[in-house]
Amino acid sequence: MTQILFHNINKKNLHTLEVYEQEGGYQGLKKAFAREPDEIVEMVKASGLRGRGGAGFPTGLKWSFLAKDVFPRYLCCNADESEPGTCKDRELLLKNPHLLIEGMILCSYACKIETGYIYLRGEFYDLCEIMEGAIEEAYAKGYLGKNILGSGFNLDIHTHLGAGAYICGEESALLNSLEGGRGEPRMKPPFPAVQGLYEKPTVINNVETLCVVPYIVNNGAEKHAAIGTEKSKGTKLVSVSGHVKKPGNYEVVMGTTVREIIYDLAGGIRDDNELKAYIPGGSSVPMVPADQVDTPYDYESLQAIGTMLGSGALIVIDHTVNVVETSLRLASFYMHESCGKCTPCREGTRWMWQLLNQIQTGQGEAAHVDKLVDICDNMSFKCFCPLGDAAVAPVISSIQKFRADYDELIEKLTANPAV
Amino acid sequence: MADDQVTLTIDDQTVSVPKGTKVVDAAKSVGIEIPVFCYHEKLGPLGCCRMCLVEVEKMPKLMTACTMDVGPDMVVKTTTPKVEKAQKGVLEFTLLNHPLDCPVCDKGGECPLQNNTFKYGPGDTRMDFHRAENLKAGPLSPVITLDRERCIACQRCTRYSEVIEQDNALVMHNRGFNNEVGTFNNEPYDTRFSGNVIDICPVGALTNSQFRFKARTWDLTNSDTLCAHCGCNCNMTLGVRTNKFMRIEARPNDLVDDGWICDKARWGYDFLESKNRLVEARTVPDNGTMVFSSPTTQDAAVRTAEAIKKIVDEHGPESVGFIGSPYGTNEELYLYQKLFRLGFGTNNIDHKTYADSPGLPIDHYDVSEIETADLVLVIASDPTEELPILDLRIKKVVTRHGVKLAVLNDQATLMDKYAHLSLRYNIGSDAGVFAALTAAISGEGMADIKTTGIKADQLKSLVEMLRASKKVTLIYNSSALTGQSVAVLKQLMAMIKNIPSIECGAIPAVPHTNAVGAMDMGILPDYYPGGVPVADGEAIQQTWGETAPTQPGLSAMEMIRKAESGELKALLVYRANPVVDFPGGKQVEEALKKLDLLVVHDMFETETAKLAHILLPSNGPGVDDGTTTNIGGRVQFRKGGLKTAHPPDWKIISLMANTVSEEGDGINYITSFSVTDEIAKNVPGYAEISKKSIKKEGMTRVSSASINATGAVSKESSPPKPEALKLRIANYLFAHNTILDATSTLAHHFKPSIVHMHASDAKKLKLKNEDDVVVVSGDTQVSAQVEISNRCNPGGVVLPNISDEQGVWGLANSRDSVTWVEIRKV
Amino acid sequence: MFAFSKEAEKKIEKILKKYPEGRKRSALLPLLTLVQRQERHVNPDAMREIGRRLDLSPAYVQSVCSFYTMYSNKPVGKYLILFCINISCQLNGCDELLAHTAKKLNIEIGGTTEDMKFTLHREECLAACSGGPMMRINDTFYENLTAEKIDQILGSLD
Numbered sequence A: 001m002t003q004i005l006f007h008n009i010n011k012k013n014l015h016t017l018e019v020y021e022q023e024g025g026y027q028g029l030k031k032a033f034a035r036e037p038d039e040i041v042e043m044v045k046a047s048g049l050r051g052r053g054g055a056g057f058p059t060g061l062k063w064s065f066l067a068k069d070v071f072p073r074y075l076c077c078n079a080d081e082s083e084p085g086t087c088k089d090r091e092l093l094l095k096n097p098h099l100l101i102e103g104m105i106l107c108s109y110a111c112k113i114e115t116g117y118i119y120l121r122g123e124f125y126d127l128c129e130i131m132e133g134a135i136e137e138a139y140a141k142g143y144l145g146k147n148i149l150g151s152g153f154n155l156d157i158h159t160h161l162g163a164g165a166y167i168c169g170e171e172s173a174l175l176n177s178l179e180g181g182r183g184e185p186r187m188k189p190p191f192p193a194v195q196g197l198y199e200k201p202t203v204i205n206n207v208e209t210l211c212v213v214p215y216i217v218n219n220g221a222e223k224h225a226a227i228g229t230e231k232s233k234g235t236k237l238v239s240v241s242g243h244v245k246k247p248g249n250y251e252v253v254m255g256t257t258v259r260e261i262i263y264d265l266a267g268g269i270r271d272d273n274e275l276k277a278y279i280p281g282g283s284s285v286p287m288v289p290a291d292q293v294d295t296p297y298d299y300e301s302l303q304a305i306g307t308m309l310g311s312g313a314l315i316v317i318d319h320t321v322n323v324v325e326t327s328l329r330l331a332s333f334y335m336h337e338s339c340g341k342c343t344p345c346r347e348g349t350r351w352m353w354q355l356l357n358q359i360q361t362g363q364g365e366a367a368h369v370d371k372l373v374d375i376c377d378n379m380s381f382k383c384f385c386p387l388g389d390a391a392v393a394p395v396i397s398s399i400q401k402f403r404a405d406y407d408e409l410i411e412k413l414t415a416n417p418a419v
Numbered sequence B: 001m002a003d004d005q006v007t008l009t010i011d012d013q014t015v016s017v018p019k020g021t022k023v024v025d026a027a028k029s030v031g032i033e034i035p036v037f038c039y040h041e042k043l044g045p046l047g048c049c050r051m052c053l054v055e056v057e058k059m060p061k062l063m064t065a066c067t068m069d070v071g072p073d074m075v076v077k078t079t080t081p082k083v084e085k086a087q088k089g090v091l092e093f094t095l096l097n098h099p100l101d102c103p104v105c106d107k108g109g110e111c112p113l114q115n116n117t118f119k120y121g122p123g124d125t126r127m128d129f130h131r132a133e134n135l136k137a138g139p140l141s142p143v144i145t146l147d148r149e150r151c152i153a154c155q156r157c158t159r160y161s162e163v164i165e166q167d168n169a170l171v172m173h174n175r176g177f178n179n180e181v182g183t184f185n186n187e188p189y190d191t192r193f194s195g196n197v198i199d200i201c202p203v204g205a206l207t208n209s210q211f212r213f214k215a216r217t218w219d220l221t222n223s224d225t226l227c228a229h230c231g232c233n234c235n236m237t238l239g240v241r242t243n244k245f246m247r248i249e250a251r252p253n254d255l256v257d258d259g260w261i262c263d264k265a266r267w268g269y270d271f272l273e274s275k276n277r278l279v280e281a282r283t284v285p286d287n288g289t290m291v292f293s294s295p296t297t298q299d300a301a302v303r304t305a306e307a308i309k310k311i312v313d314e315h316g317p318e319s320v321g322f323i324g325s326p327y328g329t330n331e332e333l334y335l336y337q338k339l340f341r342l343g344f345g346t347n348n349i350d351h352k353t354y355a356d357s358p359g360l361p362i363d364h365y366d367v368s369e370i371e372t373a374d375l376v377l378v379i380a381s382d383p384t385e386e387l388p389i390l391d392l393r394i395k396k397v398v399t400r401h402g403v404k405l406a407v408l409n410d411q412a413t414l415m416d417k418y419a420h421l422s423l424r425y426n427i428g429s430d431a432g433v434f435a436a437l438t439a440a441i442s443g444e445g446m447a448d449i450k451t452t453g454i455k456a457d458q459l460k461s462l463v464e465m466l467r468a469s470k471k472v473t474l475i476y477n478s479s480a481l482t483g484q485s486v487a488v489l490k491q492l493m494a495m496i497k498n499i500p501s502i503e504c505g506a507i508p509a510v511p512h513t514n515a516v517g518a519m520d521m522g523i524l525p526d527y528y529p530g531g532v533p534v535a536d537g538e539a540i541q542q543t544w545g546e547t548a549p550t551q552p553g554l555s556a557m558e559m560i561r562k563a564e565s566g567e568l569k570a571l572l573v574y575r576a577n578p579v580v581d582f583p584g585g586k587q588v589e590e591a592l593k594k595l596d597l598l599v600v601h602d603m604f605e606t607e608t609a610k611l612a613h614i615l616l617p618s619n620g621p622g623v624d625d626g627t628t629t630n631i632g633g634r635v636q637f638r639k640g641g642l643k644t645a646h647p648p649d650w651k652i653i654s655l656m657a658n659t660v661s662e663e664g665d666g667i668n669y670i671t672s673f674s675v676t677d678e679i680a681k682n683v684p685g686y687a688e689i690s691k692k693s694i695k696k697e698g699m700t701r702v703s704s705a706s707i708n709a710t711g712a713v714s715k716e717s718s719p720p721k722p723e724a725l726k727l728r729i730a731n732y733l734f735a736h737n738t739i740l741d742a743t744s745t746l747a748h749h750f751k752p753s754i755v756h757m758h759a760s761d762a763k764k765l766k767l768k769n770e771d772d773v774v775v776v777s778g779d780t781q782v783s784a785q786v787e788i789s790n791r792c793n794p795g796g797v798v799l800p801n802i803s804d805e806q807g808v809w810g811l812a813n814s815r816d817s818v819t820w821v822e823i824r825k826v
Numbered sequence C: 001m002f003a004f005s006k007e008a009e010k011k012i013e014k015i016l017k018k019y020p021e022g023r024k025r026s027a028l029l030p031l032l033t034l035v036q037r038q039e040r041h042v043n044p045d046a047m048r049e050i051g052r053r054l055d056l057s058p059a060y061v062q063s064v065c066s067f068y069t070m071y072s073n074k075p076v077g078k079y080l081i082l083f084c085i086n087i088s089c090q091l092n093g094c095d096e097l098l099a100h101t102a103k104k105l106n107i108e109i110g111g112t113t114e115d116m117k118f119t120l121h122r123e124e125c126l127a128a129c130s131g132g133p134m135m136r137i138n139d140t141f142y143e144n145l146t147a148e149k150i151d152q153i154l155g156s157l158d
């Protein structure tokens, strides 16, 4: 299988500049500096790279939206990785920090940016130190700082740690947090490309997205565009977790089927149990029943079955689980992480949790499920930011796909209230 | 023009509004209501409550009308089933943890939550779990009650604190469902403008503690009135029930207050029911000729007029005088000057102790002109303490409209934080600085400004800033200037006007309610109403008749001096308290005691009233009607609200006039507006002012042109003793005085006496923070604690006037020169 | 009274350099993090001090501080155990292991041992999902936990 991020991920001391260079690291810079910045943007456009943070927005296009002639501009690398099920950025940061730095340099050169921040979730304190070590090495070697490799291009990169808030992964909340505020999302428009960090044009990209850029610059847009499906180009890191024998991060070519990922790469279901459902893109996307396990893992195919690729977190659930349990856990997560700014999300996540908790603890009635569905509808697309919709996705999909689980729990507990 | 208009369709109606208008406001402009909670025009969009969802053609999702700009050919629908379901849903969420205690809620009857629920809400709730328990109502400050259970987390109040007051004192704590409004460490939220959060809270979460449980909102009789504290004349509503004062709320008028009022406006009205009020006319029985007591007010007024007249007949018109008040209405002041000029034949009329003359060499700008300026230059003014609403307006334009702010003052103020350039001159050096600026602007080059405490490059930066501006608004407080420097300042204005690229106007920012009106009404010894100089005999006789006096009269301070020397026999003091507020303190008191007749017409038993032979009760604001002219020259109607058996002041004054009228055919005014009409006829600049023209937003009067002011730069006086320091008396918004007395709702704002020193002086005098000292001048001393705050340049001290009792004005000899004080440790 | 340690002061100097002029508010989270790590909680005195340095109202500092879960208002133990309970770990049995840990430490979830050595928190996803069940103790991630492994880890900490 083609690998562009993980082919050498377990190489010893890859995190050091020395080994990274031996592996061909930082070669992209010279190639890039020989071209005009705009050409790099065009190249990334042509490569078909789409954002790996969750929304899948075409990366080159995003870069080209930057407000013209407004400077300074900023780059924010989104290393907040907080979507339940997702742990791929962490592996990249831990094992290959220079790849991210190189990606950020290339992006900054293309977008005429002179300052970049890596916003790491607060719990990544250890990774932050690794990252800072790598940044220091890059400065010492002249990959960062003034007049990089004699190109006349300057770039500073700084780390910035969050402090425990899932919402700060949402790009505008991230900006507020980076500016020393509460991590509440901002009104859009204006979009970050026009008014982002410090009201200046800003690019925000996920760690994985930026890590793909050196490959594109080194090998050409066509090479990248040749990988994957017609519309989903390249490879994707998939964090496989849950009931599989070999959980872990796997790099797969877009379009690989979910079955291949679960059974071939991750070794199949634990104890050879039956697959019940999977969540393909992190907790915020609808769950899928086992009969759709042959769906190709790419943006379009997953959308076609009513779910999303999201952040690339494949959560596998076997037949021993009643989905009310997972729904309740996720509802509790979203209640905990709702920033509280908007009414439907703040109140709705809590109400959902209340109802699910009632069902789970034996005070549920059939009417509760209908009520849940209606609350979900009252939240859907009516919240300030996508977190509200995210909170709805796992619950509503679990009801739609596994209503029997709810009924079973309600009936069993009504019949036997002592439990 | 047409380029800036956008045409769209809302509920099948075609709407045309300026570009950048929010859909919610566009709808409102054609009478379509889109319900909102978090949106507030003055705070800008936030989009958090989701109440305003509407359908917009070609948009897949419902959109929030409060955050969305109108677009050309946009098609908006506000009543589709989809919208209605969303509204019900949002309201259901909003009410989920709301206590639904409308029957005992002070907001009941005027609550957007109640109204929206009624109009758009679900019939009942489907919530079947325990409502979130929250703290019961408790004090957010001594004057505001916070009921967290009722809060819907719309963030209006916290954004007010962030965006308008800009102090971030009220904030959102915690996250998600635990979000709550609060202060740092639960400390009280007691800022200068805290009360506005009550008006903008769309539910009963923030209520006025003074009004709690006193009345239902629908039982109130509200009168649209004006605040009578400072020269901003903010618009407010006085709520009254069974002729008792209940509460005050803001009544937005963008041209005056931008929608806000300060806390002194909201809670500084206890004086309406103060124990200290004069409720009946009184005379001192054993004062020679007058042996009556407790007369009716009318009787006392008649006798007053007769008694003064008698003195005029015996000693001539120069022997009587009138000290009026910058707090009176135009009508009251107009009638008083008329009484003294025409009835008693004297120009001994004044209302102030500092130098100033009516009129400006440049435009008199209305307050709202600040919004369109590109440079605001604040001179010797401390808006935050003196004209609070101006503080909000300046902060707004500087932080949100990109207006530049320059500050020229002898003391640090809160404006400095917002200023792009802040120059601090030495106390008493104002004239020197103005003269140097004039010279620099006129191209005469840089004068020697070494002694002013300002550096040449600073002055240059200011000149550059001025020259680079297209529209300049000058804000200056002549009552904080020394000597005759106001005249030098007016020369500076004239010089700026000469630069053709600059449009320029000024706002005279004397703090008192009707300081501008008092000047306009000719409460001056040398000017008739409308800035007509006494020398202009022809004009005067045309309006005021043959007998109108054309000799300049005595100024207020001169009257005090002549009282001392016995040349002035009778003085009528109207709503002023010279014993406390005039330079001299004790001396003033001694002088007044020497008068044959002292009449005090006031609302309170002031220190001056205690010396009076005749006391006439004044109704004052909250009771009497009248107009006032604010610092922007805007004339507005100040309606009363409470009823009383006493005749209004304007009636008392006209009764006096009729008593002494030769022909005995004085005018009988029917309402205060009858006087206003006469003002329109007789006072230049007021011709357009009438009951009708000022009804809605008030109307600016035409400012009189300035007479070429001449003022010399006075010599710097030298210290009487080497350790003497120059005194600057500063204002404090919540000073403890007759208006905010000991029982005031705002008593928590009273401050101890503090003398602000420069570190270098403190070092020389071996003083440290919190040392107890006395500030001494002559045989007057004022106790204070030292605060080393560098509030003024070395060589001076700043002493805020924090109470009447403190007696700061006793330290000053006059306003003509700088007062030197010594700081002695006790 | 609160004071930053010498070491922290050095870090502050570096931190302030990260952000453009006039944007020192950006240093708020980093400074709060320094306090949390130094004092194992953030108290009002420290908030006041941070506000003074960054020119922010103390209420603002508290408002931001209370938004983020990694700042606590009372001291946490020498070892702060964040036990992930989110979906991937849940599927792999974290609930039993969390209960086991609480029992082992003889504290409630959310509590701190009397000797102030351990604090145990239920935590949302920590981005180690394919290693679940997992926990983070101070800055270290421990993955693929079992009851024995937990006992051993706890035992190795002094």
Ligand SMILES: Cc1cc2nc3c(=O)[nH]c(=O)nc-3n(C[C@H](O)[C@H](O)[C@H](O)COP(=O)(O)O)c2cc1C
Pocket: A050, A051, A052, A053, A054, A055, A056, A057, A059, A078, A079, A080, A081, A082, A083, A166, A167, A168, A169, A170, A171, A172, A204, A205, A206, A207, A209, A210, A385, A386, A387, A390
């Ligand atoms: C609630 C929420 C949480 C998110 N969390 C993350 C995250 O942890 N990491 C991330 O890269 N993107 C996250 N995103 C997506 C970002 O908003 C943004 O789309 C992304 O960083 C853009 O980068 P990309 O184009 O490279 O994907 C989140 C979005 C939402 C709505």
Ligand code: SF4
Pocket: B150, B151, B152, B153, B154, B155, B156, B157, B158, B181, B200, B201, B202, B203, B205, B206
């Ligand atoms: S107190 Fe009132 S204004 Fe403030 S957030 Fe709550 S509901 Fe809004």
Ligand code: FES
Pocket: B035, B036, B037, B038, B039, B046, B047, B048, B049, B050, B051, B052, B053, B064, B065, B066, B067
């Ligand atoms: S009024 Fe539009 S979201 Fe609150």
